[in-house]
Amino acid sequence: MTLVAGTIVVVREGMPSYLVVKNNEQVNFFSAKMHKHRNETALGTIIQALKPYFDIDNLRLDELTSVKIQKEMCSLYVFKVVNFNLIELADNNFKFVEASNIHTLLETVDMNAAPKLL
Numbered sequence: 001m002t003l004v005a006g007t008i009v010v011v012r013e014g015m016p017s018y019l020v021v022k023n024n025e026q027v028n029f030f031s032a033k034m035h036k037h038r039n040e041t042a043l044g045t046i047i048q049a050l051k052p053y054f055d056i057d058n059l060r061l062d063e064l065t066s067v068k069i070q071k072e073m074c075s076l077y078v079f080k081v082v083n084f085n086l087i088e089l090a091d092n093n094f095k096f097v098e099a100s101n102i103h104t105l106l107e108t109v110d111m112n113a114a115p116k117l118l
Contacts, residue, residue, distance in 0.1 A: 003069050005029040006046040006077040010096060017096040027097060027105055029076060031069060042075045058082050068108045
């Protein structure tokens with residue numbers, strides 16, 4: 001089993017905001033478990049995990065990088081929104097947070113690491 005992470009970025013008034021999951025005062029990227037033994041792919045896993053919460057047809061893959069989660073590097077898929085008005089946040093601890101407010105979380109992103117195409 002491998003973790004795969006995903007976020008949605010929206011830019012409002014020149015400031016990017018990222019979708020995070022907020023538990024108490026801690027924020028993390030949305031993540032899902034990928035099972036290689038079931039021939040699951042990283043992209044397929046994160047799309048299926050986001051599907052119950054978001055209109056997948058309203059998202060476009062924007063970037064792929066790596067992030068450290070639980071001391072392990074994993075893929076981080078960044079999606080952009082086609083139509084922000086269609087984004088609804090269910091009562092499930094999802095929040096859009098400006099990049100300046102999640103500096104510590106963004107430090108876990110490794111822009112120098114080659115993405116894992118699993």
